[in-house]
Amino acid sequence: MSEAVLMELQGVVKSFRSADGAPRLILDDVNFTLNKGEIVALLGKSGSGKSTLLRIMAGLIGADAGQAHYRGRPIAGPALGVAMVFQSFALFPWLTVQQNVELGLEAQGIAAAERERRADAMLDLMGLAGFGGALPRELSGGMRQRVGIARALVTNPDVLLMDEAFSALDVLTGETLRNDILELWDSQRIPTKGILIVSHNIEEAVMMADRIIILSSGPGRIRQQVAIDLPRPRSLDSPAVRALIDQVYALMTMRPAGEAHTAATAAKQIDYRLPETDVSRIEAILELLAEAPFNGRADLPQLSEVAELQDDELLPTYEALGQLGLALIEDGDISLTALGHSYVQAAQTLRQEIFGRQLLSQVPLAARIRQHLDNEPGGSLPEQPFLDLLEEFVEKEEAQRMLEVAVEWGRYGEAYEYDFHTGRLTLPDK
CATH class of the missing domain: 3.40.50.300 (P-loop containing nucleotide triphosphate hydrolases)
Structure with a gap:
């Protein structure tokens, strides 16, 4: 050496x-x-x-x-x-x-x-x-x-x-x-x-x-x-x-050419690590991006400065926006999709409807939870089977974190409800 x-x-x-x-x-x-x-x-x-x-x-x-x-x-x-x-x-x-x-x-x-x-x-x-x-x-x-x-x-x-x-x-x-x-x-x-x-x-x-x-x-x-x-x-x-x-x-x-297919495939798997961000941050970045001076498209460093958030808070949020089809990230820039523009302009009820629809179509863990609830006669299941499923792929702490993200997103999108005291997931009351 x-x-x-x-x-x-x-x-x-x-x-x-x-x-x-x-x-x-x-x-x-x-x-x-x-x-x-x-x-x-x-x-x-x-x-x-x-x-x-x-x-x-x-x-x-x-x-x-x-x-x-x-x-x-x-x-x-x-x-x-x-x-x-x-x-x-x-x-x-x-x-x-x-x-x-x-x-x-x-x-x-x-x-x-x-x-x-x-x-x-x-x-x-x-x-x-x-x-x-x-x-x-x-x-x-x-x-x-x-x-x-x-x-x-x-x-x-x-x-x-x-x-x-x-x-x-x-x-x-x-x-x-x-x-x-x-x-x-x-x-x-x-x-x-x-x-x-x-x-x-x-x-x-x-x-x-x-x-x-x-x-x-x-x-x-x-x-x-x-x-x-x-x-x-x-x-x-x-x-x-x-x-x-x-x-x-x-x-x-960015994702190198050799990883693009792998990443797209991984995002469709039940064990895809959901980005650690919450709905309020997702919506705050969407609204900031839609406003002047960005008007739907921003340089990521400039958006970071205006948002006054750390990169470890913003990068997962960008990933979530991309996964939900609300924004595109390319060459260091982020831009709203047509759906993202519609989301920002929508009233609260419609926002939740769009979020829930995108969640169930783009996030496999959320879709699995909803599918099992739909198939359950009482429309209610304990969280533990889903944690057990995730722990086949990731450590216990990561499984808990992923389920917490899926629960928050699902509750906001009215895909399912969750009772913190009993640890049970249920179909929403429509």
């Missing part, structure tokens, strides 16, 4: 067991290299295996097949030289900030005096000087994440892995912390030689990364790579940056 290569994955495969014991493929034939001096961002929809891939690289879980190496050596557990920052801060609430930051050093057997010196220096670098004696509950979300990053960096890692490290923060706090990390990196005030970021934020990826990798879903495979040679710091108002954001949005929402 070249001296310039920090981490390398070759043919990595990872599966987890479904409720019935059958393997469910999460990652398939992933090949990836992280080189010295680069920041790489991983983008992908829910279910693409981004976090799983990061955990394999961190040595927290093993691959089922293929090889994962750090500096030419197989990764067989957490490696010295690799540190990880989590989305949830992952601080011990009963320890002070100083004690949380020293944990990694203590695990390495560093003497107490040296631990204190290095932790103090890192807290100062991260803008936390004076907070060493505070408990995590005394800090804001942004400051808690600074502690998490300080704890990772104090061990002087070669490689820093960041799993949606800014997503739990408000936009301004996340942007400030992101810029601080970039300033430390670009000024070489930290010894880290490579950073890998899992993100759901396209703008964040473009502003930070030297290279963006886009994963496909179900299972996760590397679908596209985008090299970025723009100097940092980058301005969101720069035409070159805006063009890159447009390009990545287009790549995130």
